[in-house]
Amino acid sequence: MGLQPALLAGLEGLSVGRPTAVQRLAIPALRRGRSALCAAETGSGKTLAYLLPLLDGLLSRPEGPAEAAGPASPRGLVVLPSRELTAQVGAVAEALCRPAGLQVRGLTGGGAAGGLRRQLRAPPPGAAVLLGTPGALREALRRRFLALGRLRWMVLDEADVLMDDTFAEPLEEILAYAPLAVGAPGPAGPGEARTQVVVVGATFPAGLSQTLGKFTDVSRFVTLTTQSLHRLPPHVQQKFVRLKGQDKLPELLQLLRDHPASGGTVLIFCNSASTVNWLGYILDDHKIKHLRLQGQMSAAARAGIFASFQKGDASVLVCTDLASRGLDTSSVQLVVNYDFPDTLQDYLHRVGRVGRVGSKAPGAVVSFVTHRWDVDLVRKIETAARKRTGLPGMDSSISKPPSKAG
Structure with missing residues (x-):
């Protein structure tokens, strides 16, 4: 070149x-x-x-x-x-x-x-x-x-x-x-x-x-x-689990228990800093070693957390979308959307944490679907994956999530 x-x-x-x-x-x-x-x-x-x-x-x-x-x-x-x-x-x-x-x-x-x-x-x-x-x-x-x-x-x-x-x-x-x-x-x-x-x-x-x-x-x-822009990586398995809000936690704990120790690291995405903190306390109670990363932490605290996750100090990272953008996560083999993302853009970025250049295995994504407004996004994702086309509306501005009052 x-x-x-x-x-x-x-x-x-x-x-x-x-x-x-x-x-x-x-x-x-x-x-x-x-x-x-x-x-x-x-x-x-x-x-x-x-x-x-x-x-x-x-x-x-x-x-x-x-x-x-x-x-x-x-x-x-x-x-x-x-x-x-x-x-x-x-x-x-x-x-x-x-x-x-x-x-x-x-x-x-x-x-x-x-x-x-x-x-x-x-x-x-x-x-x-x-x-x-x-x-x-x-x-x-x-x-x-x-x-x-x-x-x-x-x-x-x-x-x-x-x-x-x-x-x-x-x-x-x-x-x-x-x-x-x-x-x-x-x-x-x-x-x-x-x-x-x-x-x-x-x-x-x-x-x-x-x-x-x-x-x-x-x-x-x-x-x-590139030709694959806005397309879901075909080599990454994506699974959607429809369940009630109160069933998310037991489902997550089961997933973590079933995840083999040799199966790479796990990213758990939440939509807010308070959910990251709450989930962290629960994982502590269950003696599951993990790290937390969210935007309300002090700059100094955040600086070391992702580095120690990459070093392998803990195999589970509970985080907000702060960790979905650009960070190199080639050791990650499982992404769990504990909260379903607000937009298709966010979903695409989260999926992009697995199956990256340099990853040893293609990885998988498991998404918990609890709200009716999530189902519409899931349909669009499934259609795009089946037809091998790009996700719709990706060139639009960062859309505001639908009102969650309903």
Whole structure:
């Protein structure tokens, strides 16, 4: 694929030898400098699909390090919706950049402003690539700890989450700081000052092009999509169990008892932080070793939990959809939807936690169906699986769940 030898050395360190479908599609297009919307199914290797060509571009156009005294001014920026994802993608970026001599830095919030400055100034100075969450990046830009004037490329990863109400405002502010220039001509060789933008996701919200259109000429973006986009992975077994609310707990405990110790790890999805906590207490009572992950935990608590789950400290993780987006879960072989997800997008992301690139077994998904509004989603899922077609309505914006008053 014409990538620099230093990047190939980094790939060897990650034990990656063959490109996946999305990597074969994206790497040549992004190496040509095009801004792009890159849509591919979860677990298909999107992180390397964007990092490899964009890092290749930085290596082929070396620049002197930024002024040590001024604000941090990276040449590459990856915006991610959670600190867990920032840590995970950061580890991959670091493995690729180490042989090439490029420095990588992560920036996440949850602390005082001094913490942001420390993260950006940590030695060695002058990181070429920065990964960060929207809130932390916006704060660093406002305080002039960070400048985007030298930015060659910017990636918006897990686009549907970044466009959600929580992040939309800080994201727009970050875009406003980058040299994107509305209506500027396409990239025209080394003298071109405009930033290459790559938007990545398994699902794209409808408002995406309007938001980007305020800052850059979206008509010039190339769209890269794999054939399996929005399709349920055919190799993952999916089972729906119709039951009353009070029967969910005994059913779950039975499932966990029946799950073989050698059968990989288990993810249990709940729709709220309070259900995660409640279920955790019950599992404690039943002496089932597990970890919990939900958005109301402190940033410091969350930081270590997913890492220790990946290390294998516990074989069960009870979580909200915080764990359904982008996180690498190749050891997971069973996903249980204790609460049925609110939208088809959420279902697709949760299913994507099993049967991933690098997984040893295809895995299975068991969903508890208790409400009548869940049944409608189940029908759509079953039809799409039977006909091998994509799930309907995936290009719409993140839909509000139906009213649960009924």
